[in-house]
Amino acid sequence: MSKPTNSVTGSVAIPPGLARPLGIGGGVLAILGALLPWVTFLLNDGAYPDKATLQFFDAPYAVSGFRLHVLLLGVVAIVAHFIPVPLRRVLRALGWGLIGVAAVNIVFPLVDGGGFGAITSDGTNFAFGGIVSLIAGIALVLAAKTGPLEPVPQWKTSVPTLVAYAVLVVSFVALLLVVAMMLNAGGQGGVGNPYAGPIFLSLLAFLAGVLGALHGIGLTGWISGLSDKHKWFSVIVLVLVALALPFTEAGTDYWMTTAANIGVYAATAIGLNIVVGLAGLLDLGYVAFLGIGAFVAANFSGAAAAAFDIELPFVVAAIIAAVVAGIFGAVVGSPTLRVRGDYLAIVTLAFGEIFKKAAQNNIGGLTGGANAIPNVPPINWFGASFDESLTIGSLELPSGVLYYVLIIVLVALVMVVFANLKNSRIGRAWIAIREDEDAARAMGIKTGQAKILAFLIGATLAGLAGAVFAHKTSTVAYDSFQFIESVTLLAAVILGGMGSIPGAVLGAALLLVLPEKLREFSDYRLMLFGLALVLIMRFRPQGLVPDRHRRAELADEGADGVPIEELNVHDTPGDEKAVTR
């Protein structure tokens, strides 16, 4: 929301004089909160993360885990007051990070340990750490509200090439370590490891706070500017760094498999992002293209249940899968010539359902119907079967690593395709169509062609991902390609940011990693997706990693102007606060 709106809606205005007391006080409180105990008793499933439970009593001042994070956030908040940084921006980010960490570590003992006594006092023991940290976070956020947010400083990107390279390498390696740390945080969720969820979420909140602060001082913007300047170098380093993940602490069978799944989804999500994010066409049956690709690849895989008794090399099968999916994409997209906007979404939904029904009924003997196509063999190149572990010299890499590598390459390829399309003639045509189709047509853009092309390319990418999917999961069944999967992919795109490449990858990663970490919430997975869609559209329509072009147009800092012409009017003359957007 832009600043004038805030003043109109009368959001909390804190007197500027309180900025320093609130900011420094919040920092001190956070440090205090980190040192206080957080839970009054040992929880049933063992000590709460990193022995926070009674640590104050048996190991006072030994601060680790999320308490270390709280401490760090507090210290940084205090330090920030004495160095030249955009203070309110930094405090806002740190504050929200603190609130997140505190909230996660308050809610879990409350739910798991039962009752409010767990986080306050049970008579003999007291544990106000969580509440104090929460207050600290709120104080920091309030301190940030004492005035308008400062502009994000722009660091100079004209630095010597070597310096730029060094910065990029360091940043990407840091990114790799953070990703590995996140995957590993709390281990894999499940019965034996009930705290995987809270540890992971808490870390996520901490990292979000830190990242926000780094963004506030202009560092992330600088790095992203550098990587824009040295695009190819960045891509290469990024791919190399991604390929290094198996060598980190996250290099287990389990995470390799998960990461490969993320890759498949990410590639599909990027494809969907072309249709939805760039061209602005809502596709609700998109998963059908993944399905078509998977079924095509399965039928050429030599599986016993395949319709064709031939085993094509994976690359050939994948290309056929992509082409077939692309053709279907063009067919599905063809109504766009006549159908507009919302109705198109329904056409794609109908197509998705037709595909599912056809696959369910084993149409043409191609899908196996309810029996699916089982036992699709793993990809096998040069004698290396992709589902086995790999030994290079003395180094043994986990099974699934080859799929991981393949998918990294695939995702990189898809990203390059996307980036090039986006900055091409056709990409600009898509964006023009998204913004205003009539104006685009008036400017001489062949909107019909462009829209069909968007569907075609999006479907091709999904088909390619589907081919990998078929071999990776080994069973291709119609019920992997239901409406709800399309919604999940859409959620990934929207969460990450429409039109944004890193956004789609991040969205897919979050939507797949979170359920792995939060097994005890697996029942709530879909509900959370639904909630995410609603909340993002309401509060952050540009997504987590906004596309730069969209960032400008979709409510962000710096964009000025009062929203006007709202249908949304006062119910009563006195109800003035509730208005204006």
Place this chain on the structure above:
Amino acid sequence: MATLLQQLINGLVLGGLIALIALGYTMVYGIIQLINFAHGEVFMVGGFASLATYSYVLPESWRDHGHWPIALPLMALGGAVVAVVLAVAMERLAYRPLRNAPRLAPLITALGVSVILKEAVRLWYPGATAPVPFPRAFVDEQFRFQLGEGTVTIGATAILMIVVSILGAIILQTYITRSRMGRAMRATAQDPDTARLMGVNPNRTIVLTFTIGGALAGLAGVLYGIHITNVDTEVGFLYGIFAFTAAVLGGVGSIKGAVIGGFAIGLIKTLSGQYLPGGTQYDLVWIFVLLIVVLVFRPQGLFGEPERVRA
């Protein structure tokens, strides 16, 4: 012959149900140009709410066959009230804040709301992970006719469904064309800004639209429950799509269109299931194919007006 007649009756019953839901779609789209994906789920929730009224609100002694003249209206009331509250809350909390956002935003929100509602019922209504049975003892009279070799059956619930849907549509049509608020609704649908210049409060009009749509969907929910004798979290999506197709076929924004579209879809579903190759496995597919064909070749539907051009 008997089979055909039976399928025609079944089609009309299904059509009546679809028409009731389609009315909500068509009215909401008419007034704010939003495909309210979640409307099908409102119907589903209405079914569960009426069942909950029966299971948890009505006194035990009213739950037998003899008490249905009291119990059924109360169940309908329960279903409709919950559906209305839900529909209005949805508008207020999810759609209204997005009224000036890009068009994709409310559509995606509607999708999210639909997922939330379905999941909420599945997770929190006791036993809703599988179809939940409706009381069987209810209005279960069956009327049978001998026709040639075969028998044609029509249940009391089936008659109720057809009667209620047609009656509901007639009342609605009268209200929309004759009443002051009805005029305000049509004015807002045609030109919201100018309607405001006439002193129409668009929010009130829109809330009224959601209220009517919710009430009809809730009613459809209870009728579905007593006719099919169970209710299931899956039906919201399915019938939502049927109803949407009906609304599109009839012409979005048109009440007459939604009703005729509803009956048409009902008949297509039962007749294609009976007579077309693939049977009931492909009845859905025919409906979707029809939907696509209508959207491509006559997007304004049978009775709709060409889409309004906004100034």
Place this chain on the structure above:
Amino acid sequence: MTALLEVQNLSVAYGAIEAVRDVSFAVGEGQIVSLIGSNGAGKTTTLRTISGLLRPKSGSILLEGKPITELAAHTILERGVAHCPEGRRLFGRMTVEENLHLGAYVRKDSGVAADMQRVYDLFPVLGQRRTQKAGLFSGGEQQMLAIGRAMMSRPRLLMLDEPSMGLSPIMTQRIFDTIKDLQAQGTTILLVEQNALAALALSDRGYVVDLGRTTLEGPGHDLLADERVRAAYLGED
């Protein structure tokens, strides 16, 4: 004397684009006041802001000295300000009668039928075709209906946006005669016109709006005589 309507330092923006900048003017009770200026000068935006369709960025709008700036459109209408929009904006799929009924939407008194008859007396063609859809009417007839519809709320201040747009000279003359009649019956009129000559001729007061600002003001006949006005808007050198 406080003016019936007073607009003070009004600024309105569409996003980053400021369509109206610091516009001020006043409309006295019983007067006809016109805003003239070229296309895109911000006249329509000003009217839409007065009637509550748009929210100003800054400035205030006073009706009888009381601010109406933050009120909703329907409340402003209830206070007696009716707006007959540019391009007439009739409900084309509704009948003449229904359009007039909508004009009287906020009224709860029993005089609606009598007022409707008054409109039919003023514009007999509407009375003859009261059950026909408004979309079928000619431009002039539509303008009559639009004015009639705006009158149905019994406004104290009637704002007319380009009532002569697209009309033949004869029809334009009739519309302007009607405006004069309405004034004689006690309605205050705020007129926005590109047809500056006709508008100023019947106005008590005129304001020239240019690029979002009021640049000139004065009694209607003075402005008509002003060289700058003649040069800019009446096509004379």
